[in-house]
Amino acid sequence: MAKRGFMGGAALSLAGLCAAGVLAGAGPAAAEIAGNRIKLGVLTDMSGFAADSTGTGSLVAAQLAAEDFAKELPGVTIEVVVGDHQNKPDLGSSIARQWLDQDHVNAILDVPFSSVALAVNEVARGSKAMMVASGPGTTELTGPKCSPNTVQWTYDTWALANGTARAVVGQGGKSWYFLTADYAFGHALERDAGAVVTSAGGTVLGNVRHPPNASDFSSFLLQAQASRAQIIGLANAVGDTINSVKQAVEFGVTGGDQQKLAALLMQLTDVNAVGLQAAQGLYLTEAFYWDLTDGTRAFADRFAARMKGRRPTGNQAGVYSGALHYLKAVKAAGTTDASVVAGAMRDLPIDDALFGKGVVRVDGRAVHDMHFFQVKTPAESKGEWDYYTHLKTIPAAEAFRPLDQGNCPLVKKS
CATH class of the missing domain: 3.40.50.2300 (Response regulator)
Incomplete structure (x- = not known):
């Protein structure tokens, strides 16, 4: 079980809801993963106007991805924590900075609301952490503000x-x-x-x-x-x-x-x-x-079992798909260092039951149907x-x- 993080006014680390995949037997790919631990931070809207389409459902989606990939990284603990940015760019960047500087978060997920995502994008830029953004729609993230550390997953305004x-x-x-x-x-x-x-x-x-x-x-x-x-x-x-x-x-x-x-x-x-x-x-x-395919329905059933019958939105499905691809890249790279993982995310094809086949382009755009x-x-x-x-x-x-x-x-x- 993940330890409880700070809960100051805005940031909420829901330890009781965290997914920790702990695996037996160390494998060669895990050898350079610091402390044999990967920490995923779901930075989302837990209480505001986007909470229904992201929020707790995004946390659950990240947990499911961590659990599903656990067997692929023997000896590594995958921990999921969550922060509530309240749709405020300054708050989002503050949480992200603490996560990266003090809490050793390796990947920031979701980040709905474009202004928040653009602020967090700058915090992550040049760090050892990735941002895999499912929630924001701005094309600036793959345009003039693109960063080697950022992948935009689900959609954009274009x-x-x-x-x-x-x-x-x-x-x-x-x-x-x-x-x-x-x-x-x-x-x-x-x-x-x-x-x-x-x-x-x-x-x-x-x-x-x-x-x-x-x-x-x-x-x-x-x-x-x-x-x-x-x-x-x-x-x-x-x-x-x-x-x-x-x-x-x-x-x-x-x-x-x-x-x-x-x-x-x-x-x-x-x-x-x-x-x-x-x-x-x-x-x-x-x-x-x-309800598109057998694969999407199977995921939705698992999601609904933890969400009182609710079905996942595109943003929440994007958190799962993006987190899964990030974990695949960490395994391939043998490290959580974003300077290496980013390249692996671009080299590996996207292929999962939710989004199908696709690629991550050099501008950070995840391209799929x-x-x-x-x-x-x-x-x-x-x-x-x-x-x-x-x-x-x-x-x-x-x-x-x-x-x-x-x-x-x-x-x-x-």
Whole structure:
């Protein structure tokens, strides 16, 4: 069992929930792993607006990865600790700094909220620890702010915008109006989706921006309705997306042959919070859905057994997949030193039951298939968490921003 870490106002080291894989018999790959111990730190939102899609579920996902890989590293203890960054960049970087300087954390996982991730990215840069980021969406992590120590796993704004906007335009939704959260993440979603819409032959009729964590969307939705755009693109997240969808139905903006909503970032827990009656018909792009394959269903059953029946989100599945790939790289490298492990993560192919096959590029982008879904009607759903109809798979080669377009300093210019 892992020892309890510090619990000062923000950081919470849940020792009772930690996964410690202790193995018998030392193997050659473990010879250079300091103290025969690997420590994974899940830096996440345990209590705020992203807690449903990350939070405790991300911790459980990391535990499952540690347990699953335990037999591969004989003689090594894999410990999982957690910190609550409360969606504050200064707090996130403070926890990360203590983890790296004092607590000997080898890899920082999850890190939802882009501003927090960018701050932690700088703390990890040049250290002996990796950051494997499942939670943030900013493309800066694989663009101008790319770092040899950082891998971005699950999604980013380019992939979400490219997947949803291109597919919706292809289905005839050619005129768009954006309802956008007025901060960097929302602006990036709108920018990336708008570029895809116009390149695919569609038209952007305008936008309206709302403050983060808004409660009343009536005026914003009425402006979107007045545009007469076929598609209202929701360039926001979690609570803002949930409230946008609910109020769009309440105000009669959507339904029947009226305007349709395209959620540029929506996860399973968001659909659950909205309810199928309001969310039905929504288009969205995800990296993972629990009911896609036998492998995803098996993982979801194990996850649900520890999460009171809840099914994993894409972010939580990304924590598992990213942690597993990190541990494979540590085994291959024979060390936890990020300067070596980072290369091993890029050399080893991604291959697991949740995300399938893929690669980690030199810019730190984990490249894998993405999936385009439509939310089911209540009549189509067979029960709780049965929310998506799979419309198409977006191949890995098409799903993410091309390597030469991100302006990452690690990418050599030809």
